[in-house]
Amino acid sequence: MQTPSTPPLVSVITPLYNAESFINETIQSVLNQTYTNWEMLIVDDCSTDNGPDIVKEYQEKEDRVYYVRLKDNSGAAIARNVAIQLAKGKYIAFLDSDDLWLPAKLEKQVAFMEDGQKAFSFTGYGIMKENGEIKGKVVEAPEVVNYEYLLKNTIIGCLTVMLNVELLGKVQMEPIRTRQDFLLWLSILKQGVTAHGLNETLAMYRRVNDSISSQKLQVAKRNWEIYRKFEKLPFLKSCYVFMNYAWNGLKKV
Structure with missing residues (x-):
């Protein structure tokens, strides 16, 4: 049982699909965290490669990996x-199967969340090529982001987000194939919640050439659909924020 002195549990949410080339590094980046009270929930979306076998090997020797x-x-x-439904943590954090966290990510972000009991936080992140080469480009985290800000600037990287389950509940994403994370952040901020930015580079986003998110035109079309279909913004405002x-x-870029 968790005592007042026990650091809060963080549930790491990781979807897996055909990521055998990267999942080892992703899991290792969690194992390398200076913060140790975490569980990693890896949900395999019917992979056809050897990614699941790699995860199972970790599961056999590490009881925090599921x-x-x-x-x-x-x-x-x-x-x-x-x-998210299986998660037991006070906090949930998102990490896709091709991205990485820097070792102090959880330690620094949990402390940031605990200071004032924040509901929603995110951090800055770096960008790397598919082969792991660092591009040198950094996406900084503004101090605060509200609903109107996020509509105009999708600055929040999924791999950096941490949510307080005690304050927000077990949120769920819309079952759409792209931009479901952006839509979730909007739905939370629309309730009057503020997203707090920790402006340190604590994660690395991998740009995989054939990933859905790398298809810029498709992503742009989905954003427009979110503005019009899900957020039901008027046409002129949709044009402005787009x-x-x-x-x-x-x-x-």
Whole structure:
């Protein structure tokens, strides 16, 4: 049982799909954390490569790593939702199967969250190529982000987000194939919650050439759909925030 002096448990939410080239590094980046009270929930979306075998090897020797396989290929949103439902932590943190955390990420972010009992935080992150080569580009975290800000600037990297389950509940993502994370952040901020930025580079985002997120036109179309279909913004406001989104996106390239 957790005592007042016990650091809060962090549940790491990781969807897995055909990531055998990267999942080893991703798990190692969690094992290398200076903060040790975590569980890693890896939900396999019907991978057809050797990624699941790699995860199972870790599970056999590390009791903080859990592996679950979905019956059908359903997308990252469903995989994350299953992991969130299984999570036992006060905090949930997101880490995709090709991204990395720096060793002090959880330690610094938990302390940041505990200071004032924040509901939602995110950090800065770096960008690397598919082969792991660091690009030198850093996405900084503004001090605060609200709903209107996020509409115009998708600055929050999923791999950096930490949510307080005690304050927000077990949130769920819309079962769409892309931008489900962006839509979730909007739904939380729309309730009046503020996202607090910890402006340190504590994670590394891997740009995989054939990933869905690398298909910029498709992502842009999904953003427009989110503005119009999900957020139900008027046409002119949708145009305004979309132009801002596009400009800010160019600055992150």
